[in-house]
Every structure is written in structure tokens, then in C-alpha cells.
Amino acid sequence: MYRYTDFDAAFVAERNAQFRAQVERRIDGSLTEDEFKPLRLMNGLYLQLHAYMLRVAIPYGTLNSAQMRQLAYIAERWDKGYGHFTTRQNIQFNWPQLRDVPDMLDALAEVQMHAIQTSGDTIRNVTADHFAGAAADEIADPRPVAELIRQWSTDHPEFQFLPRKFKIAVTGSPNDRAVTKAHDIGLRMVRNDAGEPGFEVIVGGGLGRTPMIGKVVRDFLPETDLLPYLEAVVSVWNLLGRRDNKYKSRIKITVHEHGIDDIRARVEERFALLRPAFTGVDQQLFAQIKADFAPPAFADRDTGPFDRAYANDPVFRSWADTNLSAHRAPGHAIAQISLKAHGATPGDATADQMRVMADLAERYGHDELRISHEQNVVLPHVHKADLPAIHAALKAAGLATANIGKISDIIACPGMDYCALATARSIPIAQEIATRFDQLKLEHEVGDLKIKISGCINACGHHHVGHIGILGLDRAGVENYQITLGGDHTETAAIGQRTGPGFSADEIVPAIERIVDTYLSERLSADETFIDTFRRVGMTPFKTALYGESDKKQKAA
Amino acid sequence: MPAIFTPKVITANALIEGDVVYLTQDDTWSRHLADADVLTDEADAQIRLIDASARTSEVVGVYLADVSPGKSGPEPTHFREAFRMRGPSNYPHGKQSEVF
Numbered sequence: 001m002y003r004y005t006d007f008d009a010a011f012v013a014e015r016n017a018q019f020r021a022q023v024e025r026r027i028d029g030s031l032t033e034d035e036f037k038p039l040r041l042m043n044g045l046y047l048q049l050h051a052y053m054l055r056v057a058i059p060y061g062t063l064n065s066a067q068m069r070q071l072a073y074i075a076e077r078w079d080k081g082y083g084h085f086t087t088r089q090n091i092q093f094n095w096p097q098l099r100d101v102p103d104m105l106d107a108l109a110e111v112q113m114h115a116i117q118t119s120g121d122t123i124r125n126v127t128a129d130h131f132a133g134a135a136a137d138e139i140a141d142p143r144p145v146a147e148l149i150r151q152w153s154t155d156h157p158e159f160q161f162l163p164r165k166f167k168i169a170v171t172g173s174p175n176d177r178a179v180t181k182a183h184d185i186g187l188r189m190v191r192n193d194a195g196e197p198g199f200e201v202i203v204g205g206g207l208g209r210t211p212m213i214g215k216v217v218r219d220f221l222p223e224t225d226l227l228p229y230l231e232a233v234v235s236v237w238n239l240l241g242r243r244d245n246k247y248k249s250r251i252k253i254t255v256h257e258h259g260i261d262d263i264r265a266r267v268e269e270r271f272a273l274l275r276p277a278f279t280g281v282d283q284q285l286f287a288q289i290k291a292d293f294a295p296p297a298f299a300d301r302d303t304g305p306f307d308r309a310y311a312n313d314p315v316f317r318s319w320a321d322t323n324l325s326a327h328r329a330p331g332h333a334i335a336q337i338s339l340k341a342h343g344a345t346p347g348d349a350t351a352d353q354m355r356v357m358a359d360l361a362e363r364y365g366h367d368e369l370r371i372s373h374e375q376n377v378v379l380p381h382v383h384k385a386d387l388p389a390i391h392a393a394l395k396a397a398g399l400a401t402a403n404i405g406k407i408s409d410i411i412a413c414p415g416m417d418y419c420a421l422a423t424a425r426s427i428p429i430a431q432e433i434a435t436r437f438d439q440l441k442l443e444h445e446v447g448d449l450k451i452k453i454s455g456c457i458n459a460c461g462h463h464h465v466g467h468i469g470i471l472g473l474d475r476a477g478v479e480n481y482q483i484t485l486g487g488d489h490t491e492t493a494a495i496g497q498r499t500g501p502g503f504s505a506d507e508i509v510p511a512i513e514r515i516v517d518t519y520l521s522e523r524l525s526a527d528e529t530f531i532d533t534f535r536r537v538g539m540t541p542f543k544t545a546l547y548g549e550s551d552k553k554q555k556a557a
Numbered sequence: 558m559p560a561i562f563t564p565k566v567i568t569a570n571a572l573i574e575g576d577v578v579y580l581t582q583d584d585t586w587s588r589h590l591a592d593a594d595v596l597t598d599e600a601d602a603q604i605r606l607i608d609a610s611a612r613t614s615e616v617v618g619v620y621l622a623d624v625s626p627g628k629s630g631p632e633p634t635h636f637r638e639a640f641r642m643r644g645p646s647n648y649p650h651g652k653q654s655e656v657f
Contacts, residue, residue: 026572027572027573027614029613029614032613033613033617033618047570047575047617047618048575049577049637049640049641050575050576050577050641050644050645050650050651050652051570051574051575051576051651052575080648080650094650095650096575097573097574097575098572098573098574098575099573345647345648416636416637416640417640417645417646417647418645425640425646427645427646427647428646428647431647474636474637477634477635477636478636479636
């Protein structure tokens with residue numbers, strides 16, 4: 001894992017001291033809220049519906065056990081004993097008081113964490129494949145790239161007042177688990193015909209009010225050109241991007257308005273100017289960072305304990321079948337810890353649960369944990385022989401739900417239970433869907449199905465790319481939920497299509513049930529997943545199930 | 558014809574704690590909607606709003622919220638204000654956890 005240099009530690013300490021003074025000046029009245037707001041946002045502090053909210057970056061989703069324990073400590077010391085993991089590999093604390101936030105930031109700095117650029121019109125926390133460095137299908141570990149970008153983008157003087165926020169994601173695997181096509185810039189690590197490492201650069205993706213799938217702006221960028229090229233893209237947008245209308249300010253709109261060819265030409269021109277300024281210091285830094293991400297020494301051990309538990313314990317077998325993924329090292333597995341117990345709040349973990357996960361990582365997992373954009377926790381490097389013990393410890397902590405990738409593994413934004421921007425609640429809908437399908441005992445029969453719920457049009461819950469997407473809106477003072485079908489968050493990314501009029505809070509779970517029933521009756525076999533069935537049969541049978549045969553939309557909201 | 562002015566209260570978030578507060582008749586901030594002063598005159602509401610918004614060392618994000626008269630004082634007419642008054646629905650946190 002990357003370790004802060006003296007420079008990094010001094011930088012974070014200085015920022016924390018500055019923010020402490022800013023908070024003091026806000027409290028003593030020397031700063032107005034208008035003056036203070038951009039300062040607090042640059043340090044990840046929001047004011048939400050019921051309280052302040054502190055958003056802490058988990059760079060490329062990687063944590064060690066000491067960091068996870070410190071998050072648990074912060075949750076208990078200054079919050080209400082839990083934290084909420086988000087769809088961009090952050091953790092949010094929902095109940096801090098303003099005067100405590102400087103202490104929270106100092107506590108984070110003790111374990112080399114911070115909340116810098118988790119908000120505001122800057123380059124945000126750089127996200128990566130949560131299986132980085134572990135996945136069997138990986139070409140290269142994307143985390144050194146993400147760390148290099150973090151160092152370049154943090155406090156970058158040109159990019160502190162961008163037209164709007166800017167999000168970058170990196171994947172080192174052809175199977176995209178980082179939603180790169182829905183980011184302002186998505187980087188796919190590839191090799192060219194000569195076997196040299198580089199990137200496919202995707203630009204202008206994004207969800208929100210105007211969802212767009214990113215477009216390839218450069219199909220092969222040599223690895224050594226990364227930073228000057230990124231600087232060219234962001235600076236072209238920084239000039240062109242619309243500051244007159246916040247709904248048209250993201251780079252997806254700039255790309256849409258100017259066309260990808262025009263943007264490409266401008267970027268290449270700017271890149272030609274910037275390239276000579278990068279004299280190789282970035283590459284020296286990159287080489288040092290890469291060394292920090294050297295893979296751990298994977299032991300060669302007997303997998304007998306796994307095989308015996310798998311054969312004899314059906315609960316373990318179900319969990320292993322659902323929550324494990326292929327690891328690059330023989331005898332090893334990637335284990336996902338579901339934060340989606342049926343009826344629980346998606347992405348929430350208590351301080352006690354955080355400590356259990358930290359202990360397991362330290363004891364069995366080379367001291368590494370990951371946070372996925374799907375709001376689960378990952379033990380990326382575990383030997384199969386240790387999985388029965390890991391499973392038992394997770395079970396005792398309420399963390400052994402066997403539902404990864406299933407209908408109850410729902411992404412949900414905080415929605416109107418917390419968020420000041422929300423137009424409807426998300427969490428209770430997720431809780432009700434998970435509870436309902438658990439009661440029906442249909443979850444494993446239904447198989448792989450991604451439900452993603454957002455409580456407003458900004459789409460933090462990624463509803464556009466859910467196989468089933470749910471968007472909560474305020475219709476004449478009542479919560480109303482629109483459904484989209486056919487979205488895809490992977491390398492074959494697609495925006496879901498709206499089924500038709502929305503449903504009330506009481507109607508939405510039965511509506512989802514009708515969709516699932518339709519899938520079960522339409523699918524060719526149990527091997528045909530929901531998304532494959534939808535692609536084959538199209539919207540019509542689902543529409544009929546939702547609204548009846550007639551076009552008279554009785555359920556119109 | 559101008560829209561009919563519906564009853565309103567002045568609400569905001571407290572600067573330090575961040576929680577929801579309401580302006581009372583004697584211009585103090587209360588944690589409880591029941592204590593809020595219900596404004597029925599538009600001109601009066603706008604002046605009270607301007608004055609309350611100036612109290613930046615106490616509160617953040619001052620605005621007028623619709624209410625309707627209820628048995629024990631004003632009640633929210635929109636679900637967003639109902640959540641602000643109570644707290645989130647997934648945990649018994651926020652105002653609903655406090656002893657009234």
C-alpha cells in the first residue's frame with residue numbers, strides 16, 4: 001500500500017490546521033456562511049438535512065486494518081457509531097458537529113487519510129476496480145495510476161475552481177468493475193500491439209440529469225503520457241465548460257455540444273504544448289508508487305479446510321458460491337463482505353463491524369480491505385483454507401449475507417433520509433425490496449440482478465446503469481418512483497430505458513415483483529440472466545406486467 | 558390574482574450542531590416545530606425571513622416552510638419537512654430520539 005511521504009503528511013497537516021482556523025473563524029463570526037461554504041466543501045464537509053456530513057476519501061477503495069479501526073473510532077467518538085460507504089469509494093459520517101470536525105480530520109491524518117477534494121468543483125477522489133491487484137482477469141494493478149493521479153490532482157492550482165466537479169475512474173481489467181464509462185474520464189489499462197502498457201481514455205461519461213456513456217477520445221495513450229494528457233483534457237474543459245448553467249457544466253455536456261472529434265483535436269493541441277513540461281519527474285514518482293503496491297507473498301497451502309466446509313456446510317457453500325471471486329494466485333480467493341443484510345441500510349457498517357473486518361484483514365488478508373462502488377467491503381487476498389474461519393467470524397457479526405450481485409445487493413444513495421438534495425427516500429425502498437425477496441426465498445432462483453436506487457435526479461445511486469433502476473421523485477408533494485430497465489454498469493455500459501409512469505411508495509415493491517416474475521416466466525433457462533432476457537425480449541412484456549395490456553396508463557402518476 | 562399565502566414557519570439548521578431549528582414568536586430558535594411562530598401574513602413573513610437570515614452566527618440556510626395548523630401546533634405539509642422534523646426513517650436518530 002502507498003505510504004505518505006513526509007511531504008504528503010506535512011501537506012495534510014497544514015490543510016487540517018488551516019481548516020481548524022477556518023472553523024474557528026466561522027464560529028466566532030469572522031467568516032460568513034457564504035465565505036465558509038466553499039472552504040468546508042473543499043474539506044468534504046456538507047450541511048445535510050439533519051446535520052453536517054463529513055465525506056472521507058478512501059483512495060481507490062483501499063484501506064488497511066489500522067485505517068478501518070480508526071474509522072470505527074471516529075464513528076464512536078464523534079458520530080453515532082456507524083459509517084456509510086458510498087458509491088464513489090468514500091465513507092460518510094452523518095452526524096458530526098461543526099466544532100468536532102477539525103479533530104476528526106486530525107484523527108484521519110493519524111492513519112494517512114483525509115477528506116480533501118471529496119466535494120467542491122475539483123477533481124474528486126480517484127476510484128478504481130475494487131478487485132485491483134487481486135483479480136484473475138487483471139492486466140495490471142490500477143491503483144498506482146490512481147495514486148499518481150491523486151497526487152497530481154490534489155491542490156492542483158489550475159483545477160481548484162473548475163466549472164463543476166470532475167470524477168476519474170481507473171480499471172486494469174477488461175471486465176470493468178469501476179464504471180469507467182460513467183465518469184468524466186475513464187481509464188482502461190490496455191496494451192498495444194507491441195505489448196507496451198497504456199490507456200484507452202474515455203471522456204464525457206456521467207449519470208445525473210443528462211446520463212451519457214463516455215466516448216473514447218484516445219484509443220491508446222502510452223503510459224508515460226498520462227499526466228500531460230489528463231492535464232490537457234481537464235484544461236480544455238476548464239476553458240470550454242459552461243459556467244452559466246450548472247446543469248450544463250459537466251464535461252459530458254461539453255463533449256456532447258462540441259462533438260468528440262472537436263474535443264479530441266483541442267486536447268491533442270493542448271497536449272502537444274504541455275507534453276514537454278513533463279520532464280520525467282512524474283515517471284520517477286510513478287515508479288516509486290508502483291513499488292508500494294507490490295503484491296503480497298501468497299502462500300502455497302492446502303485448501304482442504306475450504307473443501308471440507310464447502311462439502312459439509314450448506315450455509316458456507318451458499319456464501320462461497322455467491323460472495324467469492326477468482327483470485328490471480330492459486331489457492332486464494334477474493335471475498336466480498338456484504339453490507340446489504342436483508343432489511344439493513346445499504347452500505348452502512350457499525351463500528352463493531354468495522355473492527356471485525358479490520359481484524360479479519362489483519363489476520364487472514366495481508367492487512368488489506370477494499371470498498372466497492374457497490375457499497376460492500378472486500379477482503380482481496382485470502383487463502384481458501386482460511387475462509388471457513390472468516391465466514392464464521394463474519395456470521396457472528398451479521399456480515400455473512402450471501403447475496404453479492406443478487407437482487408438484495410442494492411445500491412442506494414442516502415436519499416431524503418439524509419440528503420438535502422434528495423426528492424424522495426431511497427433507503428426504505430431498498431430495505432423493503434430486500435426483505436420482500438428474502439421472504440419469498442426467490443433471491444438465488446432469480447440470480448444475478450442489479451437494482452440501483454437514487455433519491456433524486458443526480459443519480460448517486462447509479463440508477464441509470466442498474467438492470468433495474470429506481471429513481472425517487474417528488475410528484476406534487478408525494479414520493480413517486482420511476483423505473484428504468486436494461487441499464488448496464490460494465491464494459492458494455494448502457495443507460496436504462498424508462499418503463500413508463502412512476503409508482504407510489506406503496507406500489508413500488510409490488511411493481512418490482514411483477515418485473516421479476518416476468519423475467520422468471522420469460523427466461524429461456526435458469527442460465528439466462530435478467531439483463532440477457534431483457535435484451536432478448538425487450539421492454540414489451542415488462543410494460544404489460546407493470547401497466548396492463550391497454551395503453552391507458554391507469555397507474556399514471 | 559396573487560396566490561393565496563399559506564401559513565409558514567421560518568426554519569434553518571443550527572450553525573454548530575447542524576440540526577433543524579424553527580423561529581419562535583420571541584425570535585429565539587427552537588428544536589421543535591410545535592414551538593414555531595406560524596406566519597400568516599406575507600409581508601410580515603418576508604421581513605422576519607430577512608431578519609432571521611441575518612443571524613449568520615447562529616444558523617445556516619434560513620427559509621420559509623409551509624405548515625398547516627394541527628392539534629398541538631403547526632404540522633408540516635410536505636414530506637421533506639416531516640423528515641426534517643423527525644429524523645431519518647432507517648434509524649431512530651435525530652429529533653425522534655430526543656425526549657420532548
